[in-house]
Amino acid sequence: MATPILEVTNLAKFFPIQSQGIFSRVKGDNKAVNGISFTLNAGETLGLVGESGCGKSTAGRTILKLYEPTSGTIKFEGEDITSYSASKMKPLRTKMQMIFQDPYSSLNPRHTIGSIIAASYEIQKITPENGVKRAVQDLMERVGLNPEHYNRYPHEFSGGQRQRIGIARALALKPKFIVCDEPVSALDVSIQAQVINLLDDLRDDFGLSYLFIAHDLSVVQHISQRVAVMYLGKIMELAPTEELYKNPHHPYTKALLSAIPIPDPILERKREQIILSGDIPNPVNPPTGCVFNTRCWKAQEKCRTTEPVIMQIGASQVACHFPD
Amino acid sequence: MATREDGAVIDAPQAQILTSRSPRELAWRRFKKNKVGIAALVTSLFFVSAAVFAPLIAWAINIDPNERDSSAITARGQTIGRFGGISWDHPLGVEPGIGYDILARLIYGARISFLVAAIATLSTVFVGLMIGVVAGYFRSRTDSVLGRLTDFLLAFPSFFMIIALSAPMIARIEKSGLARDNSARVLYLILVLALFGWPYFSRIMRSQALSLRERDFVSASRALGASHTRIIFKELLPNLWTPVIVYLSLALPGYLAAEAIYSYLGIGVQPPAATWGLLIADSIKYVMSEPTYFLIPSVSLILVVLSFNLLGDAVRDALDPKSELT
Numbered sequence: 001m002a003t004p005i006l007e008v009t010n011l012a013k014f015f016p017i018q019s020q021g022i023f024s025r026v027k028g029d030n031k032a033v034n035g036i037s038f039t040l041n042a043g044e045t046l047g048l049v050g051e052s053g054c055g056k057s058t059a060g061r062t063i064l065k066l067y068e069p070t071s072g073t074i075k076f077e078g079e080d081i082t083s084y085s086a087s088k089m090k091p092l093r094t095k096m097q098m099i100f101q102d103p104y105s106s107l108n109p110r111h112t113i114g115s116i117i118a119a120s121y122e123i124q125k126i127t128p129e130n131g132v133k134r135a136v137q138d139l140m141e142r143v144g145l146n147p148e149h150y151n152r153y154p155h156e157f158s159g160g161q162r163q164r165i166g167i168a169r170a171l172a173l174k175p176k177f178i179v180c181d182e183p184v185s186a187l188d189v190s191i192q193a194q195v196i197n198l199l200d201d202l203r204d205d206f207g208l209s210y211l212f213i214a215h216d217l218s219v220v221q222h223i224s225q226r227v228a229v230m231y232l233g234k235i236m237e238l239a240p241t242e243e244l245y246k247n248p249h250h251p252y253t254k255a256l257l258s259a260i261p262i263p264d265p266i267l268e269r270k271r272e273q274i275i276l277s278g279d280i281p282n283p284v285n286p287p288t289g290c291v292f293n294t295r296c297w298k299a300q301e302k303c304r305t306t307e308p309v310i311m312q313i314g315a316s317q318v319a320c321h322f323p324d
Numbered sequence: 325m326a327t328r329e330d331g332a333v334i335d336a337p338q339a340q341i342l343t344s345r346s347p348r349e350l351a352w353r354r355f356k357k358n359k360v361g362i363a364a365l366v367t368s369l370f371f372v373s374a375a376v377f378a379p380l381i382a383w384a385i386n387i388d389p390n391e392r393d394s395s396a397i398t399a400r401g402q403t404i405g406r407f408g409g410i411s412w413d414h415p416l417g418v419e420p421g422i423g424y425d426i427l428a429r430l431i432y433g434a435r436i437s438f439l440v441a442a443i444a445t446l447s448t449v450f451v452g453l454m455i456g457v458v459a460g461y462f463r464s465r466t467d468s469v470l471g472r473l474t475d476f477l478l479a480f481p482s483f484f485m486i487i488a489l490s491a492p493m494i495a496r497i498e499k500s501g502l503a504r505d506n507s508a509r510v511l512y513l514i515l516v517l518a519l520f521g522w523p524y525f526s527r528i529m530r531s532q533a534l535s536l537r538e539r540d541f542v543s544a545s546r547a548l549g550a551s552h553t554r555i556i557f558k559e560l561l562p563n564l565w566t567p568v569i570v571y572l573s574l575a576l577p578g579y580l581a582a583e584a585i586y587s588y589l590g591i592g593v594q595p596p597a598a599t600w601g602l603l604i605a606d607s608i609k610y611v612m613s614e615p616t617y618f619l620i621p622s623v624s625l626i627l628v629v630l631s632f633n634l635l636g637d638a639v640r641d642a643l644d645p646k647s648e649l650t
Binding site for chain 1: 346347539540541543544545546547548549550551554558559562563565
């Protein structure tokens, strides 16, 4: 098999919590991402799901080196970029891009759409064949925007249109890999489908690979080939999409899947929902052993003392002592 | 009328009429609706142009700030005529005791007052903007060092120091050959006003930069490989013009008043040159016998400070209807 486009091994990102004052010292670490490993093949979409605060966005940003990784390695096209400096990363940035969650905060309100998209060329000092304006307008057309709106400001667009602008910006440098950080969770349900379909089309047209971060399992199901379930900075289960939805092995995956409503009232009434008790623990002091043990109905003594190793069950990788 | 897939209505002829408006155009439209703001703008412009075109005005109505008209005062120095000697020759009367034309002194004095205030404001805003943004953007050690410097200057008894240091510092400036007499005094005043003024503004800018740097458009720029310089100048600064303009219009009247106070206390410009502070200081002596002489510069100062403040409020409301910045 060819080299995967992205290979992440034991990646961790801790945010130090400092006391105030001149002689500030580190009081602890927020272990946002705590040792995750996965690979992403060219042309593939890997879904990354989990509750709010489980570290999925941090993982996406750390992979793009927007955050400095604490430990672990990131290999992009076989090249170890973990300790690359900003200047060494710059040429690679044309190959890896990001689409953001909030279409309002991701576009600078003081710049026109044209200059927002053209900034990609400006920063990387690339001159497209037919000139910048033409390239930008082609991109706008491709993502379903009216190219005549080139000189308009972000406030004149709706959430869905703004997200398209963000997509056009990410596409401008013709990247191979895009981190989609909850690209549709801020949009109306009707617009969500359009943006998902657009991302789907673009993946085929441009030969993109996505790391698709979401908290909505049904969105991920549609677009991903494989799905990784994250909880408190760790991957609980990673499996091909179909396998994960049909045959979940990890109790946390089961709980998440049982929360998806069924659009059929009769079936919906029969749906058995697993309600997890308690809150997601503080990532500064994660539980010992399996991080999920405080909320797991299967938890036993072993879960509180020993951290489960990832094991292969069929096509799935599961981090649990008592998988189904 | 056509509807695109995302629900945006694109109606060709109408789309052309509804041309795109930049945030600046929108702000100007909001500003035009504010009557107080327009009045403040007109008043401010009136005073500023009076100062700028002072020589022209003086030439047109034949007055001179340094010419004593002994025919307008009595031998004992009292003004002749009603309301402090207001006449066709002297539209705002004459100074008792000397016989200078008050209008000429007022508009020429305004030049120095406005100059000091404008330069002090611009340097305050420039230094405060740069230091605040750099501290807020880079955070960590840079912020700690710059933050302590700001704290130090804010805690400094500036008013006392400006007065205490004036004589030796002005002597220094004169000795260094940079400027002489009144120029040295003006230079000193601008330097100290800016030195003790920027920390207030840099605090505001720092907090703005702290919040802006976390916005996704900054992350997007970094994901494209943008340098720190580019992010500061292209992503952060365009979002800071609103507080900059607002602070400019609020700081200017403050410095105008400060210049008047320091002139009044004898630190600023000295006679025979005129500033508003000097005029007020001089007129205090005649406040009972010649009230018009006292009222004219005082009311002018109040009017200018008030109109600049109101203009600043109106500009703030127009630029950012939601902002709470003071």
